[in-house]
């Protein structure tokens with residue numbers, strides 16, 4: 448808009464100036480020559496010629512050219528007197544062709560002028576070329592004022608539009624903050640396990656706006672995620688229930704198999720039959736242990752409450768090490784117990800199982816002669832139990848997942864001990880149910896299990 452206005456105003460003003468110039472040229476050519484009034488040129492100035500007659504506007508330039516020579520040139524100043532014109536403008540004055548449209552020219556210190564040429568026939572029949580000019584300065588001043596105004600107006604308008612736009616955009620997008628807040632609240636929820644109630648939703652005021660659509664889409668996604676999580680939890684529950692039921696149901700027939708195998712072994716038997724029955728007994732026994740372990744894990748998974756009584760850990764450790772000593776007389780069993788009895792609140796039989804599993808590992812996965820030391824110490828409002836052996840250590844590829852279910856080593860030692868890989872999984876689950884932690888560090892020559900239990 449600014450550029451178009453400026454260009455068209457420039458055109459209009461130049462047209463007006465040219466119009467005036469033509470009129471002025473007519474007046475100037477009509478002036479009678481007055482030789483008596485001619486003043487001699489002063490230094491670099493052209494001869495001033497006759498003083499201006501009436502009817503000429505201020506700033507007008509009149510020059511007379513005879514035979515390709517500027518015979519006189521003067522400018523009418525604001526006081527109505529004619530001022531001399533410097534001689535450097537001669538060539539510009541001579542360039543103006545009679546009959547051409549007015550043209551612009553730079554006249555040195557006079558500034559830029561619009562010039563037009565006409566002819567006058569003297570009384571003696573000579574033709575004199577009269578060049579009339581009008582200063583373009585008023586026009587340029589008008590234009591530069593206009594440009595200044597335009598720049599200021601545009602700047603103010605841009606600023607206003609910017610501020611208004613920013614305010615409007617911010618107000619429009621405010622609901623987006625609500626969307627972001629909901630998304631981050633949801634991401635803070637523990638979705639990985641257990642029952643999750645996904646109640647967070649974005650409040651959508653205008654579902655047709657872009658932000659409303661984002662909110663609606665997010666809500667729809669949360670609905671989907673919520674139902675997927677419910678489905679996941681339900682199937683987890685079903686699986687746990689299934690494992691628990693299956694283990695429970697297997698107990699009775701297994702007990703029956705063991706009982707009948709035991710009973711049959713008492714009669715008169717061939718060597719082969721006795722061997723078979725002995726295998727049946729021991730396999731059934733292993734299977735019973737496995738089923739018991741699975742049942743325990745299923746119950747711990749289901750979050751069945753444990754017994755919570757005061758447990759004397761010192762006592763438990765003593766018993767467990769004594770049992771281990773009997774089971775593994777080839778190993779060297781060391782004890783490091785504090786003088787004071789150490790107690791925690793928990794389930795005594797489960798804690799005993801933790802100890803037994805750790806000691807059984809130290810016994811079955813190490814060669815005879817291995818030294819196993821069991822330590823117990825109170826620490827920061829809890830208890831630390833350590834089982835350290837100087838056996839061959841846990842295989843490095845197994846180490847990161849020893850606490851997983853059915854994770855067991857492939858060494859012949861593990862195989863011949865009939866291991867199932869549930870021992871450490873049970874340790875981990877029982878300790879977690881007591882809100883404790885269990886860690887292992889292992890390298891050849893030193894394997895250390897550390898169990899911390901809160902009081």
Ligand SMILES: Nc1ncnc2c1ncn2[C@@H]1O[C@H](COP(=O)(O)OP(=O)(O)OP(=O)(O)O)[C@@H](O)[C@H]1O
Nearest residue numbers: 808809812840841854855856866867868869870871
């Ligand atoms: N003290 C240890 N020294 C060397 N390896 C160990 C030790 N404790 C555990 N491991 C390795 O970790 C594996 C997993 O142990 P975990 O007690 O879970 O199962 P398991 O002893 O094989 O079977 P389960 O205890 O159910 O009879 C073992 O198979 C064994 O390879």
Ligand SMILES: [Mg+2]
Nearest residue numbers: 804808870871
């Ligand atoms: Mg074990």
